[in-house]
Amino acid sequence: MSASLPDTAPASPGEETPxxxxxxxxxxxxxxxxxxxxxxxxxxxxxxxxxxxNQFDYATGRTGGFTLEHYLAVVTDEYYLEIFLRTFRIxxxxxxxxxxxxxxxxxxxxxxxxxxxSIFLLVILAxxxxxxxxxxxxxxxxxxxxxxxxxxxxxxxxxxxxxxYSEGTVVVALVHVMLPFMVIPVWTSLQKLDPAxxxxxxxxxxxxxxxIVRVVAPQILPGILSGSLIVFGLSASAxxxxxxxxxxxxxxxxxxxxxxxxxxxxxxxxxxxxxxLLAANLIIMLTYHRMVEGHYRRRLG
Amino acid sequence: xxxxxLKNITKRYGPLTAVGDVSLSVxxxxxxxxxxxxxxxxxxxxxxxxxxxxxxxxxxxxxxxDITRAKANSRGLGIVFQSYALFPHMTVFDNVxxxxxxxxxxxxxxxxxxxxxxxxxxxxxxxxxxPRELSGGQRQRVALARALVIRPPVLLLDEPLSNLDAKLRExxxxxxxxxxxxxxxxxxxxxxxxxxxxSISDRVVVMEAGRITQIDQPYRIYEHPxxxxxxxxxxxxxxxxxxxxxxxxxxATVSLAGISVPVETAGLSVGETVTLCIRPEKLxxxxxxxxxxxxxxxxxxxxGSQWLYHIDGPLGTLMVVTPNDGSTPAEQGAPVGLDxxxxxxxxxxxxxxxxxxxxxxxxx
Numbered sequence: 001m002s003a004s005l006p007d008t009a010p011a012s013p014g015e016e017t018p019x020x021x022x023x024x025x026x027x028x029x030x031x032x033x034x035x036x037x038x039x040x041x042x043x044x045x046x047x048x049x050x051x052x053x054n055q056f057d058y059a060t061g062r063t064g065g066f067t068l069e070h071y072l073a074v075v076t077d078e079y080y081l082e083i084f085l086r087t088f089r090i091x092x093x094x095x096x097x098x099x100x101x102x103x104x105x106x107x108x109x110x111x112x113x114x115x116x117x118s119i120f121l122l123v124i125l126a127x128x129x130x131x132x133x134x135x136x137x138x139x140x141x142x143x144x145x146x147x148x149x150x151x152x153x154x155x156x157x158x159x160x161x162x163x164x165y166s167e168g169t170v171v172v173a174l175v176h177v178m179l180p181f182m183v184i185p186v187w188t189s190l191q192k193l194d195p196a197x198x199x200x201x202x203x204x205x206x207x208x209x210x211x212i213v214r215v216v217a218p219q220i221l222p223g224i225l226s227g228s229l230i231v232f233g234l235s236a237s238a239x240x241x242x243x244x245x246x247x248x249x250x251x252x253x254x255x256x257x258x259x260x261x262x263x264x265x266x267x268x269x270x271x272x273x274x275x276x277l278l279a280a281n282l283i284i285m286l287t288y289h290r291m292v293e294g295h296y297r298r299r300l301g
Numbered sequence: 302x303x304x305x306x307l308k309n310i311t312k313r314y315g316p317l318t319a320v321g322d323v324s325l326s327v328x329x330x331x332x333x334x335x336x337x338x339x340x341x342x343x344x345x346x347x348x349x350x351x352x353x354x355x356x357x358x359x360x361x362x363x364x365x366x367d368i369t370r371a372k373a374n375s376r377g378l379g380i381v382f383q384s385y386a387l388f389p390h391m392t393v394f395d396n397v398x399x400x401x402x403x404x405x406x407x408x409x410x411x412x413x414x415x416x417x418x419x420x421x422x423x424x425x426x427x428x429x430x431x432p433r434e435l436s437g438g439q440r441q442r443v444a445l446a447r448a449l450v451i452r453p454p455v456l457l458l459d460e461p462l463s464n465l466d467a468k469l470r471e472x473x474x475x476x477x478x479x480x481x482x483x484x485x486x487x488x489x490x491x492x493x494x495x496x497x498x499x500s501i502s503d504r505v506v507v508m509e510a511g512r513i514t515q516i517d518q519p520y521r522i523y524e525h526p527x528x529x530x531x532x533x534x535x536x537x538x539x540x541x542x543x544x545x546x547x548x549x550x551x552x553a554t555v556s557l558a559g560i561s562v563p564v565e566t567a568g569l570s571v572g573e574t575v576t577l578c579i580r581p582e583k584l585x586x587x588x589x590x591x592x593x594x595x596x597x598x599x600x601x602x603x604x605g606s607q608w609l610y611h612i613d614g615p616l617g618t619l620m621v622v623t624p625n626d627g628s629t630p631a632e633q634g635a636p637v638g639l640d641x642x643x644x645x646x647x648x649x650x651x652x653x654x655x656x657x658x659x660x661x662x663x664x665x
Contacts, residue, residue, distance in 0.1 A: 196384050197387075199353055199373070199380075201399070202353075203351060203373055203374070203380045204374075204403050204447075205374050205403035205404055206374055206399075207374060208374075219390055
């Protein structure tokens with residue numbers, strides 16, 4: 001934060017004078033959350049990482065020792081490479097479509113007046129109340145060979161199409177599931193926008209479209225950024241959607257991990273794939289974050 | 302024909318009339334302020350001139366052209382928003398340049414014009430900064446430069462100084478007026494601060510409950526408020542209920558709780574109920590027997606350049622303001638006399654209304 005903060009801007013809670021009398025207070029206050037995080041997130045991650053270096057004996061199913069063979073196998077095998085590329089391609093596509101649909105959706109939502117705003121916010125959030133598995137089955141019923149979509153295609157004379165078990169279907173279903181995670185952060189950053197700023201752009205002769213592109217969009221970029229990171233991360237590690245709509249052949253990384261653990265019972269191999277997914281996800285997200293956020297940090301703070 | 306003309310403008314929101322039948326003519330180069338308490342419709346009126354709100358009834362003409370239904374982005378007006386509404390992701394230079402860009406001013410011409418506007422508001426060294434790196438007063442200047450750079454026919458100011466602290470506000474008042482004189486742009490300002498409106502406007506439009514109650518030069522509004530509301534809203538005032546006892550062609554005598562005082566208002570009839578308004582600074586303290594009234598100092602407040610006294614007397618508590626001329630002020634509890642010249646008394650016909658809340662908010 002720069003030192004020239006205006007007195008008119010409301011001070012954010014983090015900027016209040018720190019309490020000096022209890023220097024250990026921050027430690028105590030953040031302790032419970034830190035412990036929980038360490039116990040429930042870091043420990044399993046650490047164990048998974050350890051497991052991925054274990055040797056696996058196909059004959060006995062026992063694990064132990066130290067080896068890099070699983071990593072080598074994943075890195076050198078084109079089968080895995082293709083699955084990783086497919087996963088990131090599908091996630092990137094789903095993220096892009098979520099931006100294209102979600103950002104205008106959030107903008108329209110922010111311009112609505114109550115009660116419509118509350119109603120539509122509920123409409124956007126309501127799907128989160130239904131299990132992803134149920135929604136995936138919903139899509140498979142819709143797009144199945146005997147489903148209403150194919151029924152309509154036949155009625156129109158186009159004929160039956162194979163819709164299920166394709167990348168397109170997985171992307172559509174992912175977009176459907178992930179859209180709220182894009183709308184909410186964008187909507188939040190739109191809420192923080194001074195409505196007079198858009199009026200100001202209009203008053204200087206900008207068209208509505210120019211005002212949105214030049215003035216509104218750059219200011220909600222942080223919201224779009226966090227929405228994209230959430231959607232990409234969740235899509236890349238999605239399991240139920242590709243598992244149920246991708247079928248046996250169209251695998252994504254999370255379904256491969258599942259197969260390794262439960263079909264091949266090769267836990268170290270599954271762990272290695274999971275660790276690589278985590279690392280790749282982190283690298284992609286950090287790069288993206290740096291590219292977009294770094295560009296705007298000085299301006300928007 | 303006036304440069305900017307509002308004719309019978311009305312804005313209704315459902316059953317609520319925010320602005321009712323407002324007519325106003327602004328001459329070219331004039332600085333006009335819309336003054337009134339919050340909720341009086343002054344901001345709605347400004348928004349209708351700006352084109353952000355469409356009037357339900359009436360017409361707005363700018364330089365002879367009917368702009369009532371014109372879109373905000375086709376009016377070309379310069380607007381300074383209360384929140385300044387600077388573009389936070391653009392530098393000061395880009396903020397100011399934005400309007401020129403939208404008007405498709407060639408790039409080569411933009412730079413000198415932006416620089417000229419920034420030097421007008423003394424911000425040339427800050428061109429490369431972002432709004433969040435500026436103080437409140439500097440942001441205010443950027444907003445002003447941004448509005449002026451497009452050379453608008455009319456400059457609209459929406460409570461431009463309300464976010465500044467008292468000292469800066471006073472300085473900016475004079476600067477605003479100086480800049481407006483220099484560029485000669487017709488200006489309409491909305492404010493709830495009468496000191497601000499009086500010090501920099503050519504004319505002040507007092508609004509009350511969606512209607513215009515008086516349009517006049519600042520000092521005339523102060524000296525000759527047309528309604529009791531205005532006399533209360535604009536500065537401090539002593540309101541004294543009374544009855545006319547004698548009336549002649551040139552004046553009358555009014556009885557205030559048994560004390561007869563002369564007034565110079567013609568056309569009053571005997572027995573009529575009236576309210577006298579006397580500004581605190583028009584009252585003089587005299588020796589106990591030397592004035593029209595006697596009283597006792599109930600309280601006194603030192604305001605630096607002035608003394609404010611509360612004098613208890615037969616007419617209740619009266620406010621008196623005297624200049625601090627360096628002499629010893631009257632002590633608390635001391636008996637004093639109160640005197641005034643009949644010419645400073647303003648007479649409102651009818652009984653006194655219940656004191657509205659606004660009287661408490663207003664400072665001298």
